[in-house]
Amino acid sequence: MNAEVRAIKTSAEQRLVQSYAAARGTLPGDGVVAALREDAFKRFDAGGLPHRRVEEWKYTDLRALMREAKPLAGPADRRPEAIVDITSVLSGVEPSLIAIVNGRYAPEWSDKNQSDPGVTVLELFAFAGGSPDYRLGQGPGKDDAAFGLNTMFMTGGVGLRIKKNATPAKPIHIAHVFSGKAAAAMYPRSVVVVEPGAHLTLIESFSGPDGIDYQVNSALELVIGDNAQVDHIKIGYDGSAALRVSTLGATVGAKAAYRDFVFTSGGAVVRNQTFVRFAGEGTKGAIGGVSLLKNRQHIDNTLVIEHAAANCESREQFKTVLDGQSRGVFQGKIVVEPHAQKTDAKMMTRALLLSEDAEADNKPELEIFADDVVCGHGATAGALDPGLKFYLMSRGISEKESEALLIEAFIDETIEQIAHEGIRDALKFAALKWLGTRG
Amino acid sequence: MLLEVKNLHVEVEDKKILNGLTLSVEKGQVAAIMGPNGSGKSTLAYVLAGKDNYKVTEGDVLLDGKSILAMAPDERAAKGLFLAFQYPVEVPGVATMTFLRTALNAQRKTRGEAELSTPEFMKLVRETSKHLGIDQEMLRRAVNVGFSGGEKKRNEILQMAILQPRLAVLDETDSGLDIDALKIVAEGVNRLRSPKRSMIVITHYQRLLNFIVPDVVHVLAKGRVVKSGGKELALELEAKGYAQYADEAA
Numbered sequence: 278m279n280a281e282v283r284a285i286k287t288s289a290e291q292r293l294v295q296s297y298a299a300a301r302g303t304l305p306g307d308g309v310v311a312a313l314r315e316d317a318f319k320r321f322d323a324g325g326l327p328h329r330r331v332e333e334w335k336y337t338d339l340r341a342l343m344r345e346a347k348p349l350a351g352p353a354d355r356r357p358e359a360i361v362d363i364t365s366v367l368s369g370v371e372p373s374l375i376a377i378v379n380g381r382y383a384p385e386w387s388d389k390n391q392s393d394p395g396v397t398v399l400e401l402f403a404f405a406g407g408s409p410d411y412r413l414g415q416g417p418g419k420d421d422a423a424f425g426l427n428t429m430f431m432t433g434g435v436g437l438r439i440k441k442n443a444t445p446a447k448p449i450h451i452a453h454v455f456s457g458k459a460a461a462a463m464y465p466r467s468v469v470v471v472e473p474g475a476h477l478t479l480i481e482s483f484s485g486p487d488g489i490d491y492q493v494n495s496a497l498e499l500v501i502g503d504n505a506q507v508d509h510i511k512i513g514y515d516g517s518a519a520l521r522v523s524t525l526g527a528t529v530g531a532k533a534a535y536r537d538f539v540f541t542s543g544g545a546v547v548r549n550q551t552f553v554r555f556a557g558e559g560t561k562g563a564i565g566g567v568s569l570l571k572n573r574q575h576i577d578n579t580l581v582i583e584h585a586a587a588n589c590e591s592r593e594q595f596k597t598v599l600d601g602q603s604r605g606v607f608q609g610k611i612v613v614e615p616h617a618q619k620t621d622a623k624m625m626t627r628a629l630l631l632s633e634d635a636e637a638d639n640k641p642e643l644e645i646f647a648d649d650v651v652c653g654h655g656a657t658a659g660a661l662d663p664g665l666k667f668y669l670m671s672r673g674i675s676e677k678e679s680e681a682l683l684i685e686a687f688i689d690e691t692i693e694q695i696a697h698e699g700i701r702d703a704l705k706f707a708a709l710k711w712l713g714t715r716g
Numbered sequence: 717m718l719l720e721v722k723n724l725h726v727e728v729e730d731k732k733i734l735n736g737l738t739l740s741v742e743k744g745q746v747a748a749i750m751g752p753n754g755s756g757k758s759t760l761a762y763v764l765a766g767k768d769n770y771k772v773t774e775g776d777v778l779l780d781g782k783s784i785l786a787m788a789p790d791e792r793a794a795k796g797l798f799l800a801f802q803y804p805v806e807v808p809g810v811a812t813m814t815f816l817r818t819a820l821n822a823q824r825k826t827r828g829e830a831e832l833s834t835p836e837f838m839k840l841v842r843e844t845s846k847h848l849g850i851d852q853e854m855l856r857r858a859v860n861v862g863f864s865g866g867e868k869k870r871n872e873i874l875q876m877a878i879l880q881p882r883l884a885v886l887d888e889t890d891s892g893l894d895i896d897a898l899k900i901v902a903e904g905v906n907r908l909r910s911p912k913r914s915m916i917v918i919t920h921y922q923r924l925l926n927f928i929v930p931d932v933v934h935v936l937a938k939g940r941v942v943k944s945g946g947k948e949l950a951l952e953l954e955a956k957g958y959a960q961y962a963d964e965a966a
Contacts, residue, residue: 663768668805671765672815672875673793673823682818686809686858 290325292346297321297429300349305433306402313414317428327422336606336638337577339423342546343520347492349430350379350461356386357456359484363514364452366707370699372450372480379456380463381433395443395475401466404436411436411470416498416526417583418552423522427464427496434467441472441502448478448697453495455485455519462492473502473530478697482512484543485519493521503530503557508696511549512704513541513576524550531557531586538695539566540704541576542711548577548606555582555589555617562591565694567704569711570603570635577606582624584617584650593624596691598684599635600715610642613650620650628658629687631680631715681712717781718743718914719764719883724775726756726763726939733759735939736775741883744911748925748950749918751936752958757918758802760936761887764916765799766792779883793819794826796882800872800889807859812871815859816841816878823879844877848904866897873904884908885916890924902927922954937961 286294297318304314327333328340357378364374375398376386382400405413418424439445453465471477479499485491493515501507515521521544529535539549555562568576582591597605607626628637641654661683669679688708695701719741726734734756741747751757763770764777766789776783784792807815821831832840845855848870860868869889876884886905890898905915905928917928925933925947933949934941935958942961943949 664805665807667765667767667789668801668807669815669819670789671767671793671799672819672879673790673826674819675790675822676788678818678822679790682810682815683807686807690809 286325287340289343289346290340293426294322296346296349300430304430307406310402310405310413314429317425320425321422321429324422331422333579333608334422336608336640337546337548337575339522342575343492347460347462347490349432350455350457350463350491352381353378353383353456357454359454359456359486360386360452363454363482363484363512366512366514367450367480367700367703369703370448370480370697372448373445375435375437375449375451377434377451377453377465377467379461380465382435393445393447395440396445396449397438397440399436401431401434401436401468404468408436408470411468411500413468413498416500416528416552417554417581418524418526418550421524421550421552423494423548423550424496424524424526427466427494427524430462430464430494431466431496432464434465437467437469439469439471439475439477442474443472444476448480448700450480450482453481453483453493455489455491455493455516457489457491460490460492462494464494466496466498468498470500471502471505471507474504475502476506478508478510478700480510480512480700482514483521483523484514485516487517489516490518490520490545491516493519493523495521496524496526499525499527501527501529501533501535504532505530506534508536509538510695510697510700511539513539513543513547513549515544515547517543517545519544520546522548522550525552527553529553529555529557529560529562532559533557535560535562536694536696537562537564539578540707541566541578542569542707544574544576546575548579551578551580553580553582555584555586555591558586558588560586560589562589563694564591565594565691566596567688567691567708568597568605569688569708570598570605571600571715572603573601574603575606576603577608579606580609582609582611582622584611584613584620584622587617588619589617590621594691594694595626596688597626597628597637598631598688599628599637600631602632602634604636604638606638607656608640608642609654610644611652611654613645613647613652615646618647618649620647620652622650622652624654626656627687629684630658630660631684681715684712685709717741718779720778720781721760722776722778724763724777725773726759727771727773728759728769733939734763737936737940739934739941741914741916743914745932746909746915746917746928746930748930748933749916749936750920750922750933750950750953752961753920755936756939757936758887761799761885761918764797764885765789790822791826793879794823798876798879798881798884800876800884800886802888802891804860804868804872806861808861810859812855812857812859813841816875819875820878840878845874847907848874848877849900850874865892866894866900869893869897869901870904873901877904877908882912883914883916885918887918888920889917890919890921898924899927922950925950935961
């Protein structure tokens, strides 16, 4: 007998199916978008939430971690406090703010003066309907289960275009904020197209109130043209009970420079998925991140870097600091396609365990199909070096301060990669603040 | 008496290293401790500074007449104890300047003194480092990272000069140094000699003591002091070697 065993849907999965059935008629977008949603729904209906038997989700079992599915968040009726919190973190940067509140573009809480001639900002579905050169949802990561869930429910966001050879005067900050007294789920999606030769510093942040178990499933599609230069910095400052999965799909053209940085200290369960495809020759990429965990936090950084063109260089460096009973996950896969000769890719991930009860899972992978490449990876996990601690303490520095100095040094090495000085300082300060909360 | 080590027995990983070591250091005195490899010289240095995993099974260490054995390393430092490491460790990511400033201000704070202002601190470091041939570029680099052996030892003496301890323990400060580097380091140490400061100079060779002339010499063998004398004792050891003490402590 050929019996295919199909798992019974969890209550969260059932709820998501019901939510979609109820909302499909009112979700925004044209026929193309509706078809994308239907396709994503079919895949979800068949596969459900990703779980530990799915290799990419082995260490972050979303089916187990997401016990219930919250209802779709409605629009906020007043300016969310979380916007104030996150903008204060970036007060030294003064970026141009685009607020995405409860999964919808909120122009009323965004900076009014978006008059930079090199930048156009549109609501996501207006952008998608009016950009014949761009097809929504076709970038790297499009087959991922969480990205598919975002496609089912995406309620809004922005479409941002940086015109050819333009350099906006200020960094642009897309702030995703949850606002509300009761938990709900939000599904923002944004698209950023950086035309050839343009320069952009893009900050993406996530924040919300502590103690509310709101859910975020976000996606950002990033298209970087030839000779463009992009710095993308993602800041995870979610509330203490939040569950968030964020997917980035970036396609990078030729002779471009792309730097991506992911800083995460907030949230109960967070997964940052970074899919990057180097599609043009001669590009340099640097992808890095710092995660700071305590209590029972679970933070996952998953990367898939595809070298699909020759002569590209990529550097990946991730650091995780774990306290309490937290669990940190790093999965990094570098794929070098057959024709991507002369690829130079190096990946390093290091975990610093501050507690006996913390757990770090590091999984670096290389899949190389070209024969003339330089690729390498390394992974370490360990506690603070007692010899270093003794050296500092023997000079009169207290145990706590010695630890803080060593942890700060561990983190700063990676934060230093950020090109923008103001953002670098803001994140160093955020890391210091985190250190200050250690018992 | 500044320091009194009384009948000290120490184990490291269940191995007895010090076996009833007794030693006194007077205020302003420079005491040399010489001995063969494995006699317990470095163990004594680490126990004085408060390193983990050194188990004191008997005896006591008194500074100003009070036991310091229960104190953490940073508390001992604030009381005026300083260890110049035989192998100074590299501290990646912590700039030498930041390190010096954090250490000095931490000690001052523990002693209830005001922190030094930035200009005061900069002036102190500039003047002190000049004598030791340490340039500004080195101070901006991470502590000991990429430093040569000589630079690491000079950096130890710089820290000692900034922190102004009352009791400095120099653990084989001469090891790995050529004669020129040794002279710079010894001059740095001699500049810090004062009636208010005591030093314990630990060395395997007599050579260092030509440059840092001790008031007393103690010979360590098998974890205890087997002979004490004046500076001429070092010369005698140089001539006859340590073999004569091989059985003394057995």
